[in-house]
Amino acid sequence: MSFVSQISRSTIPVLISGAGPSGLTAALILLRSGVNVRVIDKLPAFNPGCRGPGLQPRTLELFHQAGLHEIVESAQRLIPIRMYKPGTMEPARDVMMSQPHAPTAHFPYGETLILGQNRTEHLLREQLAKHDVHVELSTELLSFEQDEEGVVVQVAKKQGGHDIPETIHAQFLLGADGARSVVRKGLGCSFLGETRQDTRLMIGDVRLAGEGLDREHWHSFGDMKSKAVLLNPIHTIGSGEDGFQLMAGGIDVDIGATIAAGQEAIYDLIQELLPVKVDFRELIWVNEFRPNIRMTDKFSDGRVFIAGDAAHCHSPTGAQGLNSSVQDAFNLAWKMALVVKGLSPRSLLDTYTPERLPVIAEMLNLTTSILNRAATQGADRSWERPDRLRMLGVNYRSSPIVLDEVSAGLDPVPAYGDANNLEGGAPLVAGDRAPDAPGLLDAERNKHRMFDIFEPTRHTVLIFAPTPENARPMLEALDRQGSGRDKWTEVVSSVVVLPAGATVSDGRLEGVLLLEDAEGFAYAGFSPGEGETHTVVVRPDGYIGAVGRSIEGIKRYLEQIFA
Helix, strand or coil: CCCCCCCCCCCEEEEEECCCHHHHHHHHHHHHCCCCEEEECCCCCCCCCCCCCEECHHHHHHHHHCCCHHHHHHCEECCCEEEECCCCCCEEEEECCCCCCCCCCCCCCCCCEECCHHHHHHHHHHHHHCCCCCCECCEEEEEEEEECCEEEEEEEEEECCEEEEEEEEEEEEEECCCCCCHHHHHHCCCCEEEECCCCCEEEEEEEEECCCCCCCCEEEEEECCCEEEEEEECCCCCCCCCEEEEEEECCCCCHHHHHHHCHHHHHHHHHHHCCCCCEEEEEEEEEEECCEEEECCCCEECCEEECHHHCEECCCCCCCHHHHHHHHHHHHHHHHHHHHCCCCCHHHHHHHHHHHHHHHHHHHHHHHHHHHHHHHCCHHHHHCCCHHHHCCCCCCCCCCCCEECCCCCCCCCCCCCCHHHCCCCCCCCCCCECCCCCCEECCCCCEECHHHHCCCCCEEEEEECCCHHHHHHHHHHHHHHCCCCCCCCCCEEEEEEECCCCCCCCCCCCCCEEEEECCCHHHHHHCCCCCCCEEEEECCCCEEEEEECCHHHHHHHHHHHCC
């Protein structure tokens, strides 16, 4: 008998090690899907640092679809970097890291926003608490073993100076435990790449004030080729309007020695570069950073998975780390939920690596190229960020489970897509992000939008049809496939979208949301043929799983997803 063949009734469906953005996001999606979790973290207290504050438009879209509006609303806009003439408060120039894009009907989030990672994590933990799940701090994962039936995990909880051992039985284990991941090491995954020993930075959060240090600019003093200090005002640092994200470095700065010397040495470095008297109020945290550019060759093995920094880490150039980690979680959690609930085969989880690995590989190439450019080009160019980093073109077109009856045979595209071909003209292909579309009206003339219809706990079947009657054959086929829809009530929803001018009040369809595309945005974004019945299946992670005109094609997609 195998060591986990007698899984007790107390077995937790999913154990998550690590309470960073990827672990918390995965936990929330699983809980909302009706799957219980435990979240452990070896740290004794939650991280106070702002750390990676950039939220890219694609992540903002996913948070919106998950109903995490407070995260989106709490974020601040990206501000220009103000560079000063040496030894003065006289501005030399202002530089924008990325150009803002006005929101559109299909892309409602056009620009990168800023929110301290500690605040993002706090808001995610608040959502977990609504499900009576709380992060178990001072609980370290030591080792694990797995077989076909489950995973046995050995942990140690520190209490009163003692380690209290516990054995946790889980159906699945998710390692979101950072770059030094115990879970990744336990799987024996490679973690190939490099650590840049020649690039060192001091990063941290500090509260201070000084004449001219406004909160409309990211202040840059000195030159990284010798000695520099950058202060980025972040409204979630500290309790007042005096919090800054600190970055300092240069070949003339001994980062390790300065940090080791303590708070006053750090303050002295800042004051040395700033030409105004600084009122230092609090050093919240500080650490030395060296770019660690690595990724694994696989993101799972059997019943054990890794996500976020446990699977990939890189330089902070481009603000992709938190975003990639959150998107790992969105990709994995819906699949894991369906498997735990017995609605999908275990093989669905095998798609996690082939979908995410190409995206992460391209992300590392992009961020490393920016890091290299910073070392070889002028200051202005080193801060430029390409539009692809907004992540709106990230796609799973090469996925083994997407199905496309309309655009089959198109040339492959990079995993990060083509940022110049997002709006207009390009066909919508299975594996792409599903666009937003406002201005949808139901029979009572209530307004709807696609991003409020999509949810991370279910597939959304969008049937574009000239009339309700044209949609009935597809709906009846879905009923038969889903055993009268009872089996799929919580995980598949059907929406019929009629063209502008169609009469929604006539021909109601029981149990189906019937909408008129009154402003034409849905038909423009999803590109159904005029007068045709066209079906698009949107996955729980907001990507298109299938595009089809035939009932048989949509059935094929659903049959491979659901057991």
